[in-house]
Amino acid sequence: MNQNIIQINQPILSIQNLSVAYDKDKLAVKDVTAGIKKNAITAIMGPSGCGKTTLLRAINRMHELYPNITTTGQIKLYDENIYDMSTIKLRRKVGMVFQRPNPFPTLSIYDNVIAGYKLNGIRLKRSERDEVVETSLRNVALWEEVKNSLHKKGNFLSGGQQQRLCIARALAFKPEVILLDEPTSALDPIATAKIEDLLIDLKESYTIVLVTHNMSQAARISDNAMYMYLGELIEYDETTRIFTNPQNVSTQNYITGRFG
Amino acid sequence: MKNTDLIENERNVFVNDHQKVRNFKNKLLLVVVVLFSALTAFPIILIVGNLLVKGYHQINLAFFTQVPPDTFTAMMAKSSGQIIPGGIVNGITGTILMVGFASLIAIPFGIMIGIYLYEKKDARYANFVRNITDVLQGVPSIVIGLITYLWVVISITKGYSALAGSISLSIMMLPLIIRSTEETMKMIPPTLKEAAVALGTPYHKVIFKVLIPSSLGGLMTGILISISRILGETAPLLLTALGNPAVNWKLSQPTSSVPLLIWQFYNDPNMVSLIFSSSLFLMGFVLTLNLISKRIAAKRSIQ
């Protein structure tokens, strides 16, 4: 298959010949090589089962939580191979937001935001903590909505608010990269629009990698987009080009809605 | 929006090096968990192994066909290094008699009450009955023995009897069967019952043609588990059935059972080797029943 993959200058992440296999012979990601642009939104698209989530999870090694996994190739964060780093350090630099909002139900909103610090045993002074909580919540435009109920549990929040809380939790750690796995698939259109606006704001300070099922979302907010099919990276280009002038037939079919 | 440079600065602050300690603790916990888990599995191996080694040579034909010898005969056999003659047939028949009669009472009543609770899911009275059933399930077996002593031994049979033993065992079985019946019935798809009701089937036929047949596996599991629980019960029988050196099939008479015989042998230093054979037999039976019921339960959950 003819692939069309752009080169990224000075990428923050460079994925090199990455393959991920479940149970030895079932390849979920096949020999993917691509760079991720700093301070930009990169979308990963493709039909379900194409390996996009596995690729995303390979970036912070969350895929290692699956049993019997083998990974070959490497991913570099700047110049460091993430498979040589400790997961503790890596995940501090690469944060993650999941498909369904998953705030910790036993913790207050405040404690959810600084959960990363607590989990990692980092003690902050009270004033530092307050500051981290406030900035993180402001960054996700949730501060005004919850500032009077910081010490309540977050279960009264709407789905969209909960997802923003989860983004704030990831931001609180000041990561370099934020990975989002279909973050709006469980949300209504209004909440989705808010999150999308938020992501566009956030790319000023963070690098964002986004897996999405929703093509119009990729078209709306991403700078670059990847199209994966059966574990292979078929096409990787600037978003405007991939949507207006896809080089590969498979991409074309997917984008025009002929399958997927 | 936040100033980008500030974020860059803050990012570099994080190099705290608890990492090694944390990874060490993480591995330590795994080691501790595996160690303690292995320790948990250890006793059952020791117990079964111990009974096998000490008990097997006493198990022969006589073990199943004869009553235990008197203590003098046992002493003679012991001192001349032979195996003790005789067996535990009075215990085996007593257990069959009492467990059988207990099942005869507890199974039909348990299933009826279970169906009642299933039908009345949230009614106040049903909830009350359910809670009382839970309380009954937690009552120590010795207390059930006391009660049956007061109810049956003193008032009905005017003396220790197999009937009293059976009733104490059936009181122990009842809550187990009620709850397992209700839980099993809950898993029947409601459409199945509705279909039968829609056809105008009378209610008792719905019970016998739909509810019971489609939950047979679960009912069997519940019954087998409850039987395996009471097979080894000793304490309530001490207060109700007492024991009997001969085979007895009369409900009104004192009767032995396998665990009662074990208790008797335990109190007689000459009978020591019979203890282990009887325990091996009892354990083998109970554990086999347990495994069979697990098998049935597993099969059912696959369907």
Added chain:
Amino acid sequence: MNSEKITKYILFSASLLILIIAGGMVYSLIRGAMPAFDFFGWKFIFSTHWDPTQGHEQYGALPFIAGTLFTSFLALLIALPMAFSTSLFVAEYFRKKRIAVVLSTFVDLLAGVPSIVYGLWGFYTLRPFIVELGLSPQGFGIFTSGLILAIMIIPYATSLSTEIITMVPNELKEAAYSLGATRMEVIFNVIVPNARSGIIASYILAFGRALGETMAVTMLIGNSNNIPNGLFGTGNTMASVIANQFAEASGLQLSSLIAIGLLLFAITALINAFGKYIIKKLAAR
């Protein structure tokens, strides 16, 4: 009356049986215990003196209440790390692996071993071992009984807490992992807080089991009528004193034993109701 009504009527009548048994139990225990309470009053519960000698009969239940609580708490204390580790082994570390199935089968088998067999094993294997270690001259007593009780209640403490730990949503664990937590940190910061009430309930129910265990304790506790003096002291539990003295008891002694049965019934019913209450609140959540 049509057949539908008759069937429902029969089912309802059957349900009365449970109430009759429970009600009758309370009534008969109270009636049987009355002579003892009439004679000794509150002193029955708080007196430490238990003496069946004819002529100066005196019955106080405190030694047995103390013995029961002492052995049961000890059992819980010993069972706790084992049960907790086993639930983590089965529900977290080796979830769905063959080895976890093997372990949980072993633990289930533990629940199937009759009390009297535990007693025998304790008497013939554990007790000599304790004597050999020089912990106590005869090997009977609180410690030996507590140890055996611990093994007996492990399955009860394990099965429910395993189930609850399995139910902690994977999403929450992943959230914690994505923030850099190690597995240990996920266990103590996510799994334990989310499964807390279920884990506690299963330990309460296991404790309730320990309170009423009879045969094994009867064979190992040493059968003395005093408050146990320390970890290796002998004593009796409420259940074991009934088993030990019932055969020779009559009159005031029998009534006193029934009174002890009543107290045991009340304590276990309370503990069980409390455990079940926590579980029900959990199910409603």
